[in-house]
Amino acid sequence: MHKYAHSAHWHLRHLLTLLVFMAAATLAVSASAGQNSKKKGKTAVSASVGARASVIPGPSYAQRLDALQAADDIALRRDLDPVWVRQTLGQALYVAAIAKAVTPPAVGMAKNWQIYRSRFVEPLRIRAGVAFWQAYEDALKRAELETGVPAEIIVGILGVETIYGQQMGNYRVLDALATLSFDFPASHPRAGARSAYFKGELAQFLSWTHRSGLDPLGIRGSYAGAMGWPQFMPSSWHQYAIDFDGDSKVDLFGSPVDAIGSVANYFKAFGWQPGLPTHFAVTFDAQKLDMDALMAPDILPTFSVDNFQAEGALLSGEALSHTGKLALIELQMGDAPPVYVAGTDNFYTITRYNWSSYYAMAVIELGQAVAQAMAAQAVTPALAPENRD
Ligand SMILES: [Ca+2]
Numbered sequence: 001m002h003k004y005a006h007s008a009h010w011h012l013r014h015l016l017t018l019l020v021f022m023a024a025a026t027l028a029v030s031a032s033a034g035q036n037s038k039k040k041g042k043t044a045v046s047a048s049v050g051a052r053a054s055v056i057p058g059p060s061y062a063q064r065l066d067a068l069q070a071a072d073d074i075a076l077r078r079d080l081d082p083v084w085v086r087q088t089l090g091q092a093l094y095v096a097a098i099a100k101a102v103t104p105p106a107v108g109m110a111k112n113w114q115i116y117r118s119r120f121v122e123p124l125r126i127r128a129g130v131a132f133w134q135a136y137e138d139a140l141k142r143a144e145l146e147t148g149v150p151a152e153i154i155v156g157i158l159g160v161e162t163i164y165g166q167q168m169g170n171y172r173v174l175d176a177l178a179t180l181s182f183d184f185p186a187s188h189p190r191a192g193a194r195s196a197y198f199k200g201e202l203a204q205f206l207s208w209t210h211r212s213g214l215d216p217l218g219i220r221g222s223y224a225g226a227m228g229w230p231q232f233m234p235s236s237w238h239q240y241a242i243d244f245d246g247d248s249k250v251d252l253f254g255s256p257v258d259a260i261g262s263v264a265n266y267f268k269a270f271g272w273q274p275g276l277p278t279h280f281a282v283t284f285d286a287q288k289l290d291m292d293a294l295m296a297p298d299i300l301p302t303f304s305v306d307n308f309q310a311e312g313a314l315l316s317g318e319a320l321s322h323t324g325k326l327a328l329i330e331l332q333m334g335d336a337p338p339v340y341v342a343g344t345d346n347f348y349t350i351t352r353y354n355w356s357s358y359y360a361m362a363v364i365e366l367g368q369a370v371a372q373a374m375a376a377q378a379v380t381p382a383l384a385p386e387n388r389d
Helices: 002-010 012-039 042-050 065-078 082-090 096-101 113-120 123-135 137-147 151-162 173-182 191-212 234-240 256-269 291-295 305-310 317-321 345-351 357-383
Strands: 057-060 093-095 279-281 327-333 336-343
Touching: 065 082, 065 173, 065 191, 082 173, 082 191, 093 096, 093 173, 096 173, 113 327, 113 357, 123 137, 123 151, 123 357, 137 151, 137 256, 151 256, 151 357, 173 191, 191 234, 234 256, 279 317, 291 327, 327 345, 327 357, 336 345, 336 357, 345 357
Parallel strands: none
Antiparallel strands: 057 093, 279 336, 327 336
8 A cells, every 4th residue: 555655755756756757658659649540549639638747547458368367366256246346457557757756766875764754744744743633633543542552643644645635636547447457667676576566466356346337447546556645545545444424334535534543443453552652762872782682573563672672772761661673764965874763562563564663763753743733733722811810
């Protein structure tokens, strides 16, 4: 799902460059198309219908044997009408920008938490977060009561993912899933596993739209096929999306309340522990520090407080009475020294939404910033002159 959301932003600049290039390429193609008008047909028409400003689709999968075989396989395994599946998948278009978006960035680019953070923890998103929290306070409270997942975390997720429903993605989900199933860039180190993953998501998407009577060509999402306010992939939608506004329908596009309940439900399913902080501050004892040992388990909480401190990572305050496991989370700062925190099981749970500690930290800090802005607003009226005695 969401596990690609952060890369969307990381790759944005890359994409823009690509789009400029592609626009130029399209002009070149259009110029030569006049000489070859027979080839302008159904594909070109559906391409222009399916495309929005940022999407330049390529040829359809109707002629691709591997896609049609996959269609038959999906129909068989999912007990779907094989003609419908072939026809539907045949209308999917290859989108070069999607394949490009999942291509690994050039090596040697240092990550920079400060820059990453500034994209999400910023005034526009914080203001939108305050408005969202105020509008849906009851649903956020109810979700917290039922799952133990704090409003702050849900507000952080929906803000980072889509700015509270403002940016849910403009790619046709069918195009995204087909492109990543059948044309995942071979340069990716895990291309085989990734395309297998997207084939599973494609099967789930086709099964879901067929059974629910939704138009698979009308559903839009991220370049990875993530959908709605919380950017759920089809399998997550299937497993974790819930009706939370009581209309008996699960709608993550149109119901912010369903989105709130579904995010909370997702975290509950991935082991959210009520009341447990996401992370603690950490300092280092240079004498004892064994950075290799501390970094070996990566973000998986592995160390007890005692083991953590024995390796030279020092805690203070409430962290000292923490009874669960910890991971040393490293956030690189470009060429400057990295910053570190001690991540708990709840930090790890946030990374099950999107496999990145930068993502998790942005969610946490956006939620905090929105909460602080709410608190500041709540205080202001009491200070206003008309409210004084
Ligand atoms: Ca609903």
